[in-house]
Amino acid sequence: MADDAAAQKTGPATGAPRPWHRAVRAARAGWRAWCAQDTHPGPGQGGAEPDGRPGAEGETTLWRARTTVREERGSLARVCVALAAHQVDILSLQTHPLGDRTVDEFLLRTPVTLEPEALARLLTGAGGTGARVERADAHDLVDGPARVLGLATRTALDSAELPLALRSLLGRCSIRSVPGDTPGEGTLEGTSLRLPDPAGGEIVVERPHVPFTPTEYARAHALVELDARLGRRTPPHRDALTLPEGRAVTIRRAGEGDLEGALALHARCSRQTLRQRYHGPVKDADSYLRHLLSPRFGRTLAVESPTGELVALGHLLWDGDETEAALLVEDAWQRRGIGSALLRRLTDMAREARCESVYAVTQASNTAMVAAMRGLGLPLDYQVEEGTLVVTATLAPATVAPR
Template sequence: MADDSAAKKTGTATGASARPWHRATLAARNGWQAWRTRQPYGERPSRSTASDGESCSQDATALWRVRTTVREEPGSLARVCSALAAGRVDILTLQTHPLGDRTVDEFLLRTPAALEPHELARLLSEAGGSETWTERADTHDLVDTPTRVLGLATRAALDTAELPLALRTLLGRCTIRSVPGDTPAEGTLEGTLLRLPDPAGGEIVVERHHVPFTPTEFARAQALVELDARLGRRTPREQQALTLPEGRDVTIRRADEGDLEAALAMHARCSKETLGRRYHGPVKDADRYLRHLLSPRFGRTLAVESPAGELVALGHLLWDGDETEAALLVEDAWQRRGIGSALLRRLVAMASEARCESVYAVTHSSNTGMVAAMRGLGLPLDYQVEEGTLVVTAALTPAAMAPR
């Protein structure tokens, strides 16, 4: 769930990149991240631009999320709305965040496709707006705020692993970390930084560098965390059957810390080569990292059980800032039967449902099985290789593959 820079600052294992042996992969992965960070934030091209083979007509529109700060005085909002109307901009939703002598107005806007973000900011500036921020929106943002918040609360109530995702969806693009700490029960708000007590222990740190948090957003985040604390740990227990080529059925289900003993037993049955391909470092460190992997605070885990009830495979989806890692471990005796591919498809579907932009896998360049599984997703892939470590990143599309 943490980004690399945050993990280094805290010295705490909060995501896949925090484990000591994973640092060798950063050089390869940074090539992909460097390209992403060069894209101006809030000015990324729409998924339906002319590059997709479609010409922009005069009737083409774009969706934008916009914030601007105005003085708290009669007529300030009217001037902003009039300026937007003059620019042929349609206001779809509006929220106001009072800050004493100022107010942050948050809009969901439909604009002419040709209207550039700097032109939109100029319209608002001329109407008295300041500290304007823009970001591309999509159809998910068309849901009104009360409905969206209730939906997030429902998902969080059903699954402990949903809290980080619910907070990120609620607060927009931000980095969320679970770290050791002793935050007051009411939490703290410090500009672009929120600290909230983590019901699982420690604290949840939320950072959003592009725009400060408002008291209203802080109160909403507090409410979600309080809901999580009151409900306690919970993991969906749905099970799915997977029929292997030889005709036997295995079971795929969600896993959590309660599966630690069974996961350790699976480790003991795996060869050093299999564990080395999965954990990219000393095998002795793998057992110590399992509890972290199984924690719903850092992602979601799928387990595969044999007909005898033994755990024979694990698939992890780990939150890592704006990106998400998928990792697989299949016991030697159960490899090359389609289990890894089935797990990966389900993990990618879960990432797509969580509105993640991409999923990456870190492996050895010689691990042809993992590479084949990533290719089998049918998604655009990016490859980065550094000193034998391969990072394969799949860009998620709106129709990311569903389980088969």
């Protein structure tokens, strides 16, 4: 999630104005969406008519589909019959009653030849309205109640999990944290949810074109209430990293309590190192730390020396549908593999969070960061603009066993 005021002026990790970077990422996201064709607004917008042709043996696709039907006898049955006629398996179904209407949400397995536009038309032809179809994956095969309990467990263990849990719960949506007075109960307004943020202000969740249901609002509110009751928390796990000279440093999660140590790290770094990290005036570097260390905006890893000083920070920041990774390593500790070790761990976190990609913003002359991205062994995309380089790594999804 990103603070509204900050988002208008700065990038999520660097704090430096990057309007061109937003444009580059928007173009890249549009290209991926066009290639994947994984979100479709409904019937009548291209695609072949459904013909029931099965794909090659074993070739199927998972989709999440949602449609609204009138609350009357046989309405759901008509939808199910239409799907069965085209060899579509219903793997799970959730219903959201809305008085005289019901929103039905399906997890479907279809022949690979059945296009999503055609699937949306099937739902409409069976009496549904506002049909929406988007790509699903193996994570969605987990039993619904078990998945919600898993999200609650993740939220209970780590404050930084709340925005990710909300996104997993509600599907494709944007989540941002807005400062100000915290509303008493929150509100549901069509395609927008406003929830009280336990950290202050409110959490705004938006999902264009697909209104939230009271059931979804209640589930989201319950997750936020759980987070509020438990207070701030960070996993205590610590890893040892042995450097080439034999000394061991510690890698652990960091939070707002590490602000003093992070400021001291800044004070020991050269102006060049800070400039490479923040891409803006060095004098402003300290002002970014409180935002970067907040669990509401991502996750931070810290590297501690044997004497307990912070010598490096790695940030993983939620940036809409994308995720930014950023590194800062004190000059005296560079070229020892610390940055690469941090980046690997941040990338693993992003993969576990079901992020599709991780990007790093750096200067074209920063060969260490470029080498660390290449060291991930992942497909990379490079975008260069006025000496600034954006390197994006495409992530393979984490393996999840089906039920």
